Amino acid sequence: MFRHSIRALVLGLCTLTAATPAAAAMALPAPAPQYRTTPAQAPELRSQTLSDLATAMKAEAFAYACLDLFATEADRQAHPAVGKLFRGTAQTELDGYLRQAAALAGTVGTNGANLRQAISGETYEHQVMYRRFAEQARADGDLKAAELFTELARDEGRHRDAYRTALSAVTTGRGAVPVPPKADRVAVPAGLPKVTAARTKANLQTAMHGEALAHAKYMLFAAHARQTGHAALARLFEGTATVELREHFAGEAALAGLVGTTKANLRKAIEQAADLAPGLAGRATSVGDTAVARYFRNLAAGEAGHAAAFRQALNQLG
Template structure:
């Protein structure tokens, strides 16, 4: 697999042969089925769910790109990335989550979280670690094994919380003793030797980004419903997924490059979403009679084109140019 390019799309629909932060394969445990809205058809639900995964990944990625811009003393670029990251999570993903009923009540949100953590702890990360060892990527194997243990611990804490929520008189207490380690994401090339390990890192990164987004929304729901301890558990676990797991995987995957390359990756992805992905999703939703979803997706397409234009302006200010598409 070629490792020099950074052309990407947030939804994972990039040209083959490029290594990117935002073209990362499948999302976190498909076994963790969230509650769905009843007002959209199955094709719209699938498309909106894919879109949410891309928006979650963009949010996390843009925060890291902003930090890289800070290191290069480019405050305007950093500010643009942070503002756009906020839009991706707090506008786009939030609107899409409402369309499909991603956030349920606290009990349902805990069940979803437990299912995802169980899958990752007992299957996904263990399998990734086994494959990495076989392929000679020992550092990745160790990381995958460590994260599997973390996810098992998260599952146990969510299970404790579920007992407390189900029966407040039981004496069960919602745990809040979760602490995230802040890992710096460095700009650089991949640090693994096998294509399979690299692809597994991408899959894991996208999953961690979506988990971060879901737990953030679940924590918001818990706070709104008078469950401050549960809110703290969700938000602290979300921080682990982003600042620790995602960051460690991003370093091994070479997910962040210099700002000029990051801008080119961003422009390509935002343009793809604004001109192709979201318009396609909107047309499909309209054909299925999901008019509210079609409206949201159409508006998001317009936003993404505005983002692409803004990032292109920043690249022009730097005197940079993106490589021609192959």
């Protein structure tokens, strides 16, 4: 799995009719611009710029996953206008600006390189991160978290093995790409955290960021595989991406108490819009990475619009 993410969107204003006649119009995100993410699009960038893009990608993938859950809860609480706002914004983040950052950073490579990147991430999650998190949760008395982390460690090992088999098939032309895994989808209702230790809560945050980014990257890898005529590999990446989001991230989110009331979720979304470190555009400009500086300026403007749309929705809920 991975821990690098981005978030930014340019919000357009359009009218959304809510469930009742008294409901006011809400700002919705503009349709996401589409970007290809081929290696040829990535220029040589300074190490600090690449690190800043990684930070941005990390925040964006996590925001997408959160907003997706918030949308489901808004629908459940009979706030369809807010649900539509959450869902549209989330899709814009994933399909537009996360893809743009990935293109700038050169995240997507050849199918073989993408598989090696995935194998490296899955190996770390399987052998190191989730095993350590399980031991710590057990020591801290958070047994449900320990059980979940242990289960996820096993899952990541299976993902790694499937990717290894796929890499052999892709590079040698012998054998077959494995069939994609099936996600055991987890519902995430609003509720309080089901863990008590501060260390477990922090580990759940780290794990959720990793799962969200894995989902986003695997979807990018799947698109590249499909563009290059490897449909079976695309299906493997897509199936694994679904497991990462709908089963792993969701299971962790349920334990972490990530989802609250719709009002609470809107407040969280507003806070997330300010998460990115300031000065990213200036830093990129200072080292001559002008295309990335332009991206970060657009990102900052998009985040301001993003926060404004959620504030408007919160005010309308009263």
